[in-house]
Amino acid sequence: MRRNLLSHVRRVVIKIGSGVISGDDGLDNAIIGGIVGDVAELRRQGYEVVIVSSGAVAAGKGDLGIIGRPRTIPLKQAAAAIGQSRLMRSYKEALRPLGLTAGQVLLTRDDLANRRRYLNARNTLMTLLEYGVIPIINENDTVVVDEIRFGDNDNLSALVTNLVEAHLLVILSDVDGLFDSDPGKNPGAQLIPLVERIGSGIEAMAGDSNSHFGTGGMVTKIRAAKRASLYGVGTAIINGRTPKILLRFFAGEELGTYFLPARDRMAAKKHWIAFTKKPRGKLFVDDGARNALVSKGKSLLPSGIQGVEGGFDRGDAVRLCTLDGTEFAKGVINYTLPELLRIMGKKSSEIEGILGYKYGDEIVHRDNLVLDSQDQD
Ligand SMILES: Nc1ncnc2c1ncn2[C@@H]1O[C@H](COP(=O)(O)OP(=O)(O)O)[C@@H](O)[C@H]1O
Numbered sequence: 001m002r003r004n005l006l007s008h009v010r011r012v013v014i015k016i017g018s019g020v021i022s023g024d025d026g027l028d029n030a031i032i033g034g035i036v037g038d039v040a041e042l043r044r045q046g047y048e049v050v051i052v053s054s055g056a057v058a059a060g061k062g063d064l065g066i067i068g069r070p071r072t073i074p075l076k077q078a079a080a081a082i083g084q085s086r087l088m089r090s091y092k093e094a095l096r097p098l099g100l101t102a103g104q105v106l107l108t109r110d111d112l113a114n115r116r117r118y119l120n121a122r123n124t125l126m127t128l129l130e131y132g133v134i135p136i137i138n139e140n141d142t143v144v145v146d147e148i149r150f151g152d153n154d155n156l157s158a159l160v161t162n163l164v165e166a167h168l169l170v171i172l173s174d175v176d177g178l179f180d181s182d183p184g185k186n187p188g189a190q191l192i193p194l195v196e197r198i199g200s201g202i203e204a205m206a207g208d209s210n211s212h213f214g215t216g217g218m219v220t221k222i223r224a225a226k227r228a229s230l231y232g233v234g235t236a237i238i239n240g241r242t243p244k245i246l247l248r249f250f251a252g253e254e255l256g257t258y259f260l261p262a263r264d265r266m267a268a269k270k271h272w273i274a275f276t277k278k279p280r281g282k283l284f285v286d287d288g289a290r291n292a293l294v295s296k297g298k299s300l301l302p303s304g305i306q307g308v309e310g311g312f313d314r315g316d317a318v319r320l321c322t323l324d325g326t327e328f329a330k331g332v333i334n335y336t337l338p339e340l341l342r343i344m345g346k347k348s349s350e351i352e353g354i355l356g357y358k359y360g361d362e363i364v365h366r367d368n369l370v371l372d373s374q375d376q377d
Pocket residue numbers: 016017018019020054172173174175177178179180181182183184205206207208209210211213214215216217218219
């Protein structure tokens with residue numbers, strides 16, 4: 001059955017967790033060599049591979065005398081500054097004898113939240129693939145602050161899956177897949193081989209990370225699988241410490257946990273609005289406007305808006321709320337806050353008379369709107 005699920009797959013994002021490629025002494029070059037060997041073989045079989053690799057902090061923290069997790073953000077960032085170049089060197093040295101080369105791509109959420117930079121990052125990644133180079137992506141840990149953080153590389157890998165229009169996300173972790181409870185705490189835990197839909201029952205099974213290395217445990221992996229699934233892509237979680245696991249998986253062996261894609265695929269742009277753009281304000285709309293958006297698939301016009309909150313610019317994402325504050329959608333706004341304060345509650349035909357210009361009748365166009373029922377951040 002697995003072979004059928006993979007038959008359409010040509011481009012794949014492989015996320016490699018810190019716990020897979022590092023131990024207490026830093027990077028585990030034997031494991032990296034094994035994974036890279038599999039990747040080279042997958043390339044020969046015609047797959048295009050994009051790697052999202054963690055491990056910078058684990059590779060650098062020893063130089064700072066840190067045992068266990070770095071306690072502060074500056075320490076984590078300093079460890080990443082030391083470790084990221086070491087991580088890339090390990091990949092490059094493993095790839096070189098196989099005739100392959102890697103390209104480092106460091107991203108922040110800000111890079112992907114801006115549409116122009118998002119498209120630019122995509123062009124870079126596509127060019128690397130076109131030239132047969134393996135992109136190795138990580139969060140740009142040394143510069144990120146909270147507002148522009150992906151948070152964890154599971155999330156980053158789901159967003160990259162959309163960015164490069166991949167057909168499959170494979171998460172290599174230090175466990176065999178998703179178990180019905182944390183196998184680190186419960187030796188009787190059972191592996192779940194197939195997840196058809198990620199609902200609250202599945203989410204309740206996931207626990208945090210138990211290691212010095214991992215960031216989010218199963219919680220962030222399931223969230224990533226859900227995001228990929230809403231984009232119409234399946235996700236596999238398999239054990240990256242098992243030799244030749246990638247080759248066995250792509251040969252169709254039933255390994256780990258496979259999450260099926262959702263039936264209703266979200267368009268790439270809507271997925272980006274839902275998960276990559278950070279909301280910068282709120283609009284409070286009346287029942288008529290909410291109904292038009294939720295039940296009739298209409299755009300948001302100025303007449304239904306009764307209140308605003310936060311500071312936003314044209315092109316930013318905002319949350320849409322009912323008058324009692326219940327959030328029900330997220331969308332990209334066509335007007336700035338000062339403009340909106342002048343035109344809210346008015347008819348679309350009055351916009352030009354009030355502002356002296358208009359960008360359109362819609363405050364949020366339905367093509368740039370994602371309802372909560374479609375699931376979002
Ligand atoms: N239900 C579960 N099934 C499998 N692993 C779980 C579960 N709940 C929590 N975990 C923990 O999640 C860990 C993997 O996540 P993490 O440590 O963040 O690794 P990575 O570095 O691969 O991201 C496992 O080692 C395990 O201890």
